[in-house]
Amino acid sequence: MTAGPALLDAPSRRRAGAGLGGIRSVGSETVDTAEVGRSDRLALMRSGELGSVHSWELVTAVDGPGTRLTVFLSGCPLRCLYCHNPDTLAMKDGEPVLAEDLLARVARYRGIFSATGGGVTLSGGEVLMQPAFAARVLRGAKELGVHTTLDTSGFLGANATDAMLHDTDLVLLDIKAGDEETYRRVTGRSLAPTLRFGRRLAERGVTVWVRFVLVPGLTDDPENVVAVARHAADIEAVRPGTVERVEVLPFHQMARDKWAELGRTYELDGTEPPTPEATEAVRDVFRAHGLTTY
Numbered sequence: 001m002t003a004g005p006a007l008l009d010a011p012s013r014r015r016a017g018a019g020l021g022g023i024r025s026v027g028s029e030t031v032d033t034a035e036v037g038r039s040d041r042l043a044l045m046r047s048g049e050l051g052s053v054h055s056w057e058l059v060t061a062v063d064g065p066g067t068r069l070t071v072f073l074s075g076c077p078l079r080c081l082y083c084h085n086p087d088t089l090a091m092k093d094g095e096p097v098l099a100e101d102l103l104a105r106v107a108r109y110r111g112i113f114s115a116t117g118g119g120v121t122l123s124g125g126e127v128l129m130q131p132a133f134a135a136r137v138l139r140g141a142k143e144l145g146v147h148t149t150l151d152t153s154g155f156l157g158a159n160a161t162d163a164m165l166h167d168t169d170l171v172l173l174d175i176k177a178g179d180e181e182t183y184r185r186v187t188g189r190s191l192a193p194t195l196r197f198g199r200r201l202a203e204r205g206v207t208v209w210v211r212f213v214l215v216p217g218l219t220d221d222p223e224n225v226v227a228v229a230r231h232a233a234d235i236e237a238v239r240p241g242t243v244e245r246v247e248v249l250p251f252h253q254m255a256r257d258k259w260a261e262l263g264r265t266y267e268l269d270g271t272e273p274p275t276p277e278a279t280e281a282v283r284d285v286f287r288a289h290g291l292t293t294y
């Protein structure tokens with residue numbers, strides 16, 4: 001969902017159709033996800049039995065602790081200028097995947113998860129575009145004893161039910177900018193819902209890793225960085241211990257070709273990644289606000 005460094009076309013990444021679709025039982029019926037009609041498909045999606053999934057991959061030391069099955073759901077209401085997954089933005093472009101098939105895959109990796117302290121991460125796109133599907137997968141994962149993570153911008157945090165948050169061990173919360181004007185420039189949307197969601201997570205005792213993508217000329221203004229750090233510190237202040245870490249992710253250009261392939265205008269074509277020194281200086285700002293950062 002975010003601009004995670006160097007992961008987005010990892011060799012292990014698999015399109016959702018690879019091993020997750022097909023004919024499966026849903027309740028007492030047998031469903032061919034390729035054949036069901038549009039209205040049936042919508043009903044299954046509303047109930048959360050079926051999701052629209054772009055792809056999945058097994059990763060280590062990113063998207064949460066340990067080795068993780070990261071599942072990229074399709075659909076996102078934001079339009080981040082630096083989006084590294086522009087091919088996940090339309091829900092219609094995803095593959096139909098049954099929650100029970102996804103959970104069967106989660107179950108297969110339980111040994112790796114418990115050996116590494118890992119689990120499943122629902123990402124995207126924006127996972128909270130499909131709250132019923134996410135809720136079903138989170139519940140199923142918890143029943144399997146698997147650690148669960150949501151990777152989200154928080155813009156649709158109101159879609160997350162309390163039950164869903166009860167089944168969520170960790171939220172990777174992107175705070176993409178510190179003020180409304182910059183946030184809107186970066187994403188096309190409003191910052192306020194993300195901050196509301198962050199406070200709610202703290203109130204409910206859900207652990208948060210804040211993520212901030214450092215983009216020269218877009219998000220690196222010192223006032224903006226300080227504002228993001230203040231927001232993260234405010235969430236931490238609601239319940240100390242909530243914000244376990246802040247990840248400052250240096251922008252890179254790995255998605256440039258994807259934008260070109262999709263025929264989209266990519267405004268950051270000439271933007272260079274931040275220097276290691278600039279990235280470290282931003283991390284120092286978060287540290288100065290009492291936060292642990294990497």
Ligand code: SF4
Binds near residue numbers: 076078082084085086
């Ligand atoms: S929130 Fe949506 S538009 Fe922004 S980086 Fe993530 S997937 Fe891309």
